[in-house]
Amino acid sequence: MLCQRRMDFCSVRENFRSYRWDQSSEDRDLSSDQEDIDPATGNVIGICPEFDALDTTKAINAASDAFSVYRHTPVRERARLLRQWNDLILQNLDDLAILITWENGKPFTEAQAEVKYAAAFLEWFSEEAPRLYGDTIPVSVQGNRVLTIKEPVGVCGLVTPWNFPAAMITRKIGPALAAGCTVIAKSPGETPFTANALMELAHRAGIPKGVVNTVTALANTAEVGQALTTHPEIKKISFTGSTRVGKLLMRQASSTVKRVSWELGGNAPFIVFDDIDDIDTAVTAVIATKFRGNGQTCVCANRIYIHRSHYKEFAKRLVERVRDFKVGPGFRQKVTHGPLIHDTAAQKVAEHVADATSKGASVLTGGNIIAELGPTFFEPTVLANMSHDMRIASEETFGPVAALFSFESEEEVINLANRCDVGLAAYIFSDNIKRVFRVAEALEVGMVGVNTGSVSDVSAPFGGVKQSGFGREGSKYGIEEFQNVKTITLGGMF
Ligand SMILES: NC(=O)c1ccc[n+]([C@@H]2O[C@H](COP(=O)([O-])OP(=O)(O)OC[C@H]3O[C@@H](n4cnc5c(N)ncnc54)[C@H](O)[C@@H]3O)[C@@H](O)[C@H]2O)c1
Ligand SMILES: O=CCCC(=O)O
Numbered sequence: 365m366l367c368q369r370r371m372d373f374c375s376v377r378e379n380f381r382s383y384r385w386d387q388s389s390e391d392r393d394l395s396s397d398q399e400d401i402d403p404a405t406g407n408v409i410g411i412c413p414e415f416d417a418l419d420t421t422k423a424i425n426a427a428s429d430a431f432s433v434y435r436h437t438p439v440r441e442r443a444r445l446l447r448q449w450n451d452l453i454l455q456n457l458d459d460l461a462i463l464i465t466w467e468n469g470k471p472f473t474e475a476q477a478e479v480k481y482a483a484a485f486l487e488w489f490s491e492e493a494p495r496l497y498g499d500t501i502p503v504s505v506q507g508n509r510v511l512t513i514k515e516p517v518g519v520c521g522l523v524t525p526w527n528f529p530a531a532m533i534t535r536k537i538g539p540a541l542a543a544g545c546t547v548i549a550k551s552p553g554e555t556p557f558t559a560n561a562l563m564e565l566a567h568r569a570g571i572p573k574g575v576v577n578t579v580t581a582l583a584n585t586a587e588v589g590q591a592l593t594t595h596p597e598i599k600k601i602s603f604t605g606s607t608r609v610g611k612l613l614m615r616q617a618s619s620t621v622k623r624v625s626w627e628l629g630g631n632a633p634f635i636v637f638d639d640i641d642d643i644d645t646a647v648t649a650v651i652a653t654k655f656r657g658n659g660q661t662c663v664c665a666n667r668i669y670i671h672r673s674h675y676k677e678f679a680k681r682l683v684e685r686v687r688d689f690k691v692g693p694g695f696r697q698k699v700t701h702g703p704l705i706h707d708t709a710a711q712k713v714a715e716h717v718a719d720a721t722s723k724g725a726s727v728l729t730g731g732n733i734i735a736e737l738g739p740t741f742f743e744p745t746v747l748a749n750m751s752h753d754m755r756i757a758s759e760e761t762f763g764p765v766a767a768l769f770s771f772e773s774e775e776e777v778i779n780l781a782n783r784c785d786v787g788l789a790a791y792i793f794s795d796n797i798k799r800v801f802r803v804a805e806a807l808e809v810g811m812v813g814v815n816t817g818s819v820s821d822v823s824a825p826f827g828g829v830k831q832s833g834f835g836r837e838g839s840k841y842g843i844e845e846f847q848n849v850k851t852i853t854l855g856g857m858f
Pocket of ligand 2: 528661662663
């Protein structure tokens with residue numbers, strides 16, 4: 365068992381500190397270590413090391429030393445290591461899910477689903493590792509032969525958010541290791557224990573020392589980020605998080621012209637056309653995407669556009685379903701939706717609701733912080749009569765608010781959906797195949813769900829356009845983010 369009592373976290377922490385870069389706890393001033401907080405209760409779960417720029421540099425040096433050996437590891441050996449890590453994660457599924465529920469707040473069953481999702485990236489990239497083929501290329505110069513090989517980019521810095529404490533990490537480390545890179549993962553300050561437990565399992569899976577390193581930080585986040593994004597030994601930064609922080613890190617990473625991939629915020633439109641027969645399936649899909657992670661998912665529907673002819677009925681059925689949700693601490697039986705990550709997150713949701721209602725929106729259900737449960741709990745909310753001057757139309761709410769807009773024509777709704785700086789996911793419900801293609805192709809996003817509320821699948825490329833970032837994770841494309849293509853030209857080959 366990886367956890368059960370607070371004591372066990374400490375042993376995880378000590379084990380894993382010693383294998384990361386041989387820094388013993390005596391070297392460090394532990395007085396400034398960070399508290400990990402349970403968002404459901406506000407209680408301290410445990411204490412985690414607060415690393416700084418010097419620690420980060422040591423981790424980078426460890427990853428750099430390991431890279432010179434690991435890059436030559438045969439691809440089938442890389443595959444075997446990733447597979448073993450996947451297997452250990454699945455064997456410890458419930459323990460990891462406990463950590464996720466504890467630190468992030470999501471209900472335990474949702475946390476279990478995340479652990480499976482997280483493991484799937486390691487399984488997937490264990491299968492991609494043996495297939496890192498190059499090309500032989502027909503040439504225009506007589507007597508030449510041209511071929512390409514794929515090489516690992518080098519030491520990678522990975523920065524991930526708290527909303528998927530396990531899956532966002534494995535979605536980056538899986539392809540990095542498959543490609544032959546070594547990594548330093550800066551875990552989210554809010555959910556460090558899940559990251560640490562994953563690293564401990566990597567160690568137990570036999571992943572060589574220095575190949576996978578983690579740095580935990582909360583107060584020192586900016587200095588750790590500065591060290592990672594400017595150190596010349598780091599050749600690639602892969603970041604998942606907000607567009608605001610993404611822009612900052614991109615500026616920093618430009619100082620040494622690092623390769624970057626950026627998975628940033630979204631504001632997904634969900635469009636229900638008049639040609640559908642089955643409103644209930646569309647309602648179910650809205651619930652799946654809007655309220656996943658209690659609305660704290662980058663691909664959550666943020667703007668729900670319902671054709672005028674279905675608007676009233678759709679709103680009625682959605683409200684009935686949302687009123688059945690059971691909000692509470694994630695470990696409690698039958699709870700469907702947990703707390704938000706902090707009280708500031710809940711306040712932001714309250715501000716979005718207040719802004720909308722001050723401009724004419726009506727609250728069909730919910731709308732308030734649930735004070736008796738605590739400052740992080742927010743009522744699942746449905747808003748009607750939304751308009752495009754409201755903050756929800758242009759800002760990601762990242763909370764449990766389903767905002768219903770009405771539209772008349774296909775052209776109008778495409779324009780409204782695209783009237784946004786970000787473009788991660790979009791969803792459309794239509795029974796008209798021509799319209800499906802027309803609209804899917806017109807939407808300025810990286811992913812379109814058609815007649816489904818879920819686009820997340822290890823085998824499907826995940827990523828955005830516009831200010832949602834660039835690069836793709838998962839799928840056959842995910843590994844390319846961690847590879848350089850080298851061209852070898854042979855002359856005189858007559
Ligand atoms: N596109 C995607 O795949 C995807 C996936 C999950 C979340 N997200 C987005 O992430 C956001 C929510 O996550 P969040 O609140 O943790 O985002 P955030 O940008 O605040 O933090 C993301 C990560 O960056 C770190 N960070 C913050 N400031 C930093 C700095 N100065 N230097 C280095 N690291 C720094 C945080 O500690 C965390 O690890 C939402 O906008 C969501 O849409 C996007
Ligand atoms: O929050 C964004 C990532 C969630 C997902 O991969 O579906």
